[in-house]
Amino acid sequence: MRHILVFAKTPYAKTPYDQWLAGSGIVPVIVTAREYAEDYSHLPHVHAFDAYDTNQLVEKTALRLGREFAVEAVFARAEADVVRAAQLRELLGLPGQHTASALAFRDKVVMKDHLAGGPVDVPAYRRLDSAYTALGFIAEHGYPVVIKPVSESGSLGAAIIRDEAELDAYLASPWRGSSEIEVFVPGQMYHVDGLVAGGEVVFVHPFRYLNDCLSFRSNDWVANLPLTREDPLYDRLVKATRAVLAELPTPPRTAFHAEFWITPDDRLVFCEIASRTGGGMISAMVRHAFGIDLDKEWLYAECGLPSSLGTPEYRPAGALCIPPQNGVLEQLPTATAEQPGCVREVMFTGSVGQEFHGGVKSGLFLAGYVVDGDSEEDVAANLEHVAGWFSDNSRWRPAQSCGGTA
Known part of the structure; x- marks a missing residue:
């Protein structure tokens, strides 16, 4: 029996590693956060931790498990796990992203040190x-x-x-x-997501934000929408991303999520890049829009399994992330109203009766939706419609009225 160690800081519904590896002869050994442990409890090897991001028993346990099971690879899709996974690969003598590469994609100063003076404008x-x-x-x-x-x-x-x-x-x-x-760089922000396998960029596509990455600060929604190939920014953003990947110590197998600004005077300026899939509902949107599961394909690449990546066929789709408000959630739309027909996928990260304190970061959300339409403009209108429908059909009460934390 072959094994791979997985740092699994995601719910099972989003990353069903055993289903993805079914029939491969590879068994995932799961290291996860306490809140996700129950989701993975049907698997034979699951180790859960409180304070997962900073608990150094995660590293100690991962090293022990890596040696005990003679794991063939280490997989980690969350930002908090990028460096710890790279360090573990080095200790176990495994291929994949090592520490110098991980730091270049994780530490924004190291990242820009690699890119400064190169082909892409860096602030x-x-x-x-x-x-x-x-x-x-x-x-x-x-x-x-x-x-x-x-x-x-x-x-x-x-x-x-x-x-x-x-x-x-x-x-x-x-x-x-x-x-x-x-x-500070003024302008519209775009992101480019994709996959590197066998040392080559095998998928890459640019997207624009509706609202922006800081919308969560006012507890407002943020959405992502693919650019069409006819968009004049499409080639510019793809070319810039390829240039950034060429300048950085990019591992031979990785997903990536890059962000750029287009300024009012039409300059393309680098913001940052991560060696992982995008947060929020980006992976789900890519799956609906292109028929590609980036996380699964990345896992296959790390395991040396043959890719199931075909020729992408684009179908207009967008992603919507709605942060929580301040207060106690009294009602979700699921119980009150039929959802709009353009919705293709839904994910809730909280439940009725739970107390929230507004948006925390752009990739975290209370409700996530994948929405489709007949065109980019149609999808953009549907995203706004779903955001308004959610607001109209959810209900909150002030936290102090409930007598304590829910």
Whole structure:
């Protein structure tokens, strides 16, 4: 029996590893967060942890399991697992992404150090190690600037600093650890998602955001919509992504999620790239729009299994992520109204009676939808329609009225 170790920081419904590997002779050994353990409990080897992202018993257990089962590969699709999986591969002598590559895709400063002066425009940046660095950078480049953790995903912890008062407020707050400061880039943000297998880019496609990645901060929805091949930005974004992958120590097998701005003066500017699939409902949207399950194909590549990737046939589809509000969820639309006919897939991450504190990061959501339509414009209209329908058919109450945390 062959084994692969999987860092599984996703619900089973999203990543049914045993189903994907059925018939291959490969058994997944699962290391997961406590909240997902029950989903995987039917599998023979499941190890769950509290405080999964920071609990170093995860690494200790993974190393023991890797040796005990003589695993042939390590798979990890979550941002929190990129570096720990790379380090484990090195310790076990396994192929795949190693630490230097993982850091280049995880640490935003290391990433930009690789790309600065290359073929893709990179905003001025600096590693932020103290208030003195921030003051010096602002003296050189002026306001506004963006300060963000070097290794978080989903815009978590990012702050736009527009003037000295906002800088003072930021500096007075608790130190957030290793961070980056860069000039603020105005414009529309796009993302490009795809897959590398056998050292080649085997799938790549650009998407635009409806609203933007920071919409969660106002508890507003964010959506993703594929660009058509006829869109004038399509080739520019694909070319820029290929250039970024060529400049970075890209592993021979990886999914990727890149983000770029198109500025008001039509410059294409790099934001960041991750060696993983996109968050939210992006993978589900790609599956509906192109018939490709990026996570499954990436797993097959890591395991050395033959790809089931065919020739993609595009069908218009988009993804919608709706963050929670502040308060206790009293009603979800499932119990109150027939959902719009354009909905193709639904995922809820919370339940009635649960207390929430608004949006946390762009990739986390209360309700996720995949929506289709006859054209890109039709899908965009349907995404807005579903967001409004959800709002009209869900109900919240203030947390304080329930007498405690639900």
